[in-house]
Amino acid sequence: MTKRQFPHGRRLGRHDFSGDPVEIARQLIGATLLVDGVGGRIVEVEAYDQSEPGSHCYPGPTPRNLAMFGPPGHAYVYINYGIHFCLNFVCGKKGHGCGVLIRALEPTHNLKRIRERRGMDNDRLLCAGPGRVGQALGITMDHYGLALYQSPFSVYAPANPTEIEVITGPRIGLKKAADLPWRFGLAGSRYLSRKF
DNA sequence: AAGTAGATGTTCT
DNA sequence: GAACATCTACTTA
Numbered sequence: 001m002t003k004r005q006f007p008h009g010r011r012l013g014r015h016d017f018s019g020d021p022v023e024i025a026r027q028l029i030g031a032t033l034l035v036d037g038v039g040g041r042i043v044e045v046e047a048y049d050q051s052e053p054g055s056h057c058y059p060g061p062t063p064r065n066l067a068m069f070g071p072p073g074h075a076y077v078y079i080n081y082g083i084h085f086c087l088n089f090v091c092g093k094k095g096h097g098c099g100v101l102i103r104a105l106e107p108t109h110n111l112k113r114i115r116e117r118r119g120m121d122n123d124r125l126l127c128a129g130p131g132r133v134g135q136a137l138g139i140t141m142d143h144y145g146l147a148l149y150q151s152p153f154s155v156y157a158p159a160n161p162t163e164i165e166v167i168t169g170p171r172i173g174l175k176k177a178a179d180l181p182w183r184f185g186l187a188g189s190r191y192l193s194r195k196f
Numbered sequence: 197a198a199g200t201a202g203a204t205g206t207t208c209t
Numbered sequence: 210g211a212a213c214a215t216c217t218a219c220t221t222a
Contacts, residue, residue, distance in 0.1 A: 046214070054214075064207070081215050082205030088214090101214060131215050173214050193215095 007108070008032040009157035013149045014073035016157075021047040021091040021098040022182055028089070028100060029166045029186050030158035035137040036151075038113050040127060043186040044104035044193055046171045048088070050097035054177035057097025067145045068097040075153065077134075077144045084131030085139040089148055089155075103172075103183075104128050106191040107136065129193040169196040 012031070017024060025047040033039045048055035050068075056078065057068045067076040068090050076088040076099050088099040105127035107114050114126050114136045127136045148155055158164055165187035170178060172194060185192050 048214075056214075059208090062207085078214080079204095079206065081203080081213060083203070084215055086214070103214085129215070135216095171214070175212090 008159050009161070011149070012073075012155040012157060014071070014147070016155075017073035017089055017091050017148065018093060019072075019091060021049055021100055024089070024091050025100045025182065025184050026166055027161075029184050030161065030164040032108070032156040032158075033102065033105060033137075034109055034154045034156075035139070035143075038110040039137055040105035040108040041186075042102060042104075043106050043189040043191050045184050046101045046103055047091075047182040047184075048099055048101060049092075052177040052180060054171060054174045054180065055097070057099075061097070065097060068099050069095060070145065073148050075143050075146050075148060077139060077141055079141075080131060085134035085141070086130040087134055087137070087139050087143070101130055102133050103130050104185075104189075104191055104193045105133055105136070106186075106189060124190055128191055132193075167196050 025045045028042050028045050031042045033042055050057045056065045061069045071094045072091050074090045076090050078086055080086050087102045090099045092098040107126045118126050118136055127133045167185050167187045168181045169183045170181055171183045185196055
């Protein structure tokens, strides 16, 4: 009998997000993210923390960033350039602002729906960038603050965490704290937003 | 392949 | 007003 290759490991719970955002960002590479059953494998993320000026939570709690000061394991959604809905996983401990921006997915679940939402057939570009991920998954402000371990979200650990090669680099699009190497990606993936 | 401009609206100075 | 954790379409090579 042949060994069954499962697409992913166990479902992540709230405790999986309570920790250092840089460490969690690294571990999220290769995980699977679904919203209402639509999504794919996480191939690129960035970490953000209250302690550095590149982060939205650097100034402390505001109406916009409040979710990042709430419990870990919830969604922080922001609108970028007036157009794009970008999704973050809130990490750390309640009261300390930090999170992980989901920058790119390898689409694996319900490609049909993703292509519809994105209005294109080029699989490589469906989820290659935070704005594209938001559109592909149908993210809106309705998702702000929702738990990642409950419907409509589901996040699954990688099936084979030891075989995943993670590459690191500076975060994209920042003028402040642009030197921190807090961008992480799946080595060799063709679904990255940009080369490392 | 690489560069530029325009879209579009909330937040910050 | 300016900046902004970006994307697309269009230009130039």
